[in-house]
Amino acid sequence: MANTLLKVSGLKVAYGGIQAVKGVSFEVNEGELVSLIGANGAGKTTTLKAITGLQPVGAGTIEFLGRSINGQGPWDLVKQGLVMVPEGRGTFTRMTITENLQMGAFVRRDREVEDDMEKVFAIFPRLKERRHQLAGTMSGGEQQMLAMGRALMARPKVLLMDEPSMGLSPIMVDKIFEVVNDIHGRGTTVLLVEQNASRALQLATRGYVMDSGEVTMSGDAKALLNDPKVRAAYLGE
Numbered sequence: 001m002a003n004t005l006l007k008v009s010g011l012k013v014a015y016g017g018i019q020a021v022k023g024v025s026f027e028v029n030e031g032e033l034v035s036l037i038g039a040n041g042a043g044k045t046t047t048l049k050a051i052t053g054l055q056p057v058g059a060g061t062i063e064f065l066g067r068s069i070n071g072q073g074p075w076d077l078v079k080q081g082l083v084m085v086p087e088g089r090g091t092f093t094r095m096t097i098t099e100n101l102q103m104g105a106f107v108r109r110d111r112e113v114e115d116d117m118e119k120v121f122a123i124f125p126r127l128k129e130r131r132h133q134l135a136g137t138m139s140g141g142e143q144q145m146l147a148m149g150r151a152l153m154a155r156p157k158v159l160l161m162d163e164p165s166m167g168l169s170p171i172m173v174d175k176i177f178e179v180v181n182d183i184h185g186r187g188t189t190v191l192l193v194e195q196n197a198s199r200a201l202q203l204a205t206r207g208y209v210m211d212s213g214e215v216t217m218s219g220d221a222k223a224l225l226n227d228p229k230v231r232a233a234y235l236g237e
């Protein structure tokens with residue numbers, strides 16, 4: 001039996017009178033990399049915000065590690081291991097790389113923060129080279145890596161990533177997907193939100209397609225990648 005870490009059932013989220021998420025259900029099992037794909041405005045970010053306590057849940061339930069987390073705040077959820085790399089990265093630009101990574105461990109009291117930073121540097125050698133530099137002086141791709149590294153410092157049980165490849169050069173996009181694959185390969189369970197459906201599904205075990213606030217298709221990632229409807233709508237064929 002798969003160990004379900006995150007289970008979203010009938011989630012509805014509204015902004016005032018606008019229903020952005022209209023009853024979405026999906027789950028993420030231990031060890032998986034699940035991709036949530038869909039066009040602009042499909043409701044992907046809103047779904048992640050509701051899961052991480054940044055946007056109120058209108059209806060439905062969100063279970064993490066078998067318990068409802070509806071209504072819990074972002075801080076509590078990060079402490080429990082539900083950690084997001086937000087859209088647009090949100091690095092602290094006036095802090096150094098090292099300080100940003102230390103911020104990722106702010107919820108922890110253990111003495112292994114230094115060890116974890118070395119692990120993050122092993123995944124992102126570039127961050128180690130630049131560890132004394134201010135985050136704001138780095139390129140978009142490097143800041144994305146820093147945001148991922150910072151999230152890893154919280155020791156996520158599920159790592160949620162919102163469009164990590166957005167706005168990056170093709171070479172950097174390749175690098176970011178390599179790193180996402182590497183993070184998953186090292187044992188972190190990942191929920192990856194992407195508009196780059198092809199790349200996201202290539203890495204994933206399973207996928208969900210969102211359209212206008214609803215999940216319209218789901219299944220094995222390779223099957224979705226080969227589905228003519230997915231190819232026509234999201235892969236430009």
Ligand SMILES: Nc1ncnc2c1ncn2[C@@H]1O[C@H](COP(=O)(O)OP(=O)(O)OP(=O)(O)O)[C@@H](O)[C@H]1O
Binds near residue numbers: 046195
């Ligand atoms: N703060 C907000 N206030 C009002 N409406 C919002 C707000 N944020 C998002 N929306 C609307 O909710 C819907 C879903 O937006 P959301 O950002 O979740 O989509 P998305 O799938 O993440 O899109 P993208 O791929 O462009 O990031 C859209 O119609 C959007 O205009």
Ligand SMILES: [Mg+2]
Binds near residue numbers: 044162163
């Ligand atoms: Mg979004």
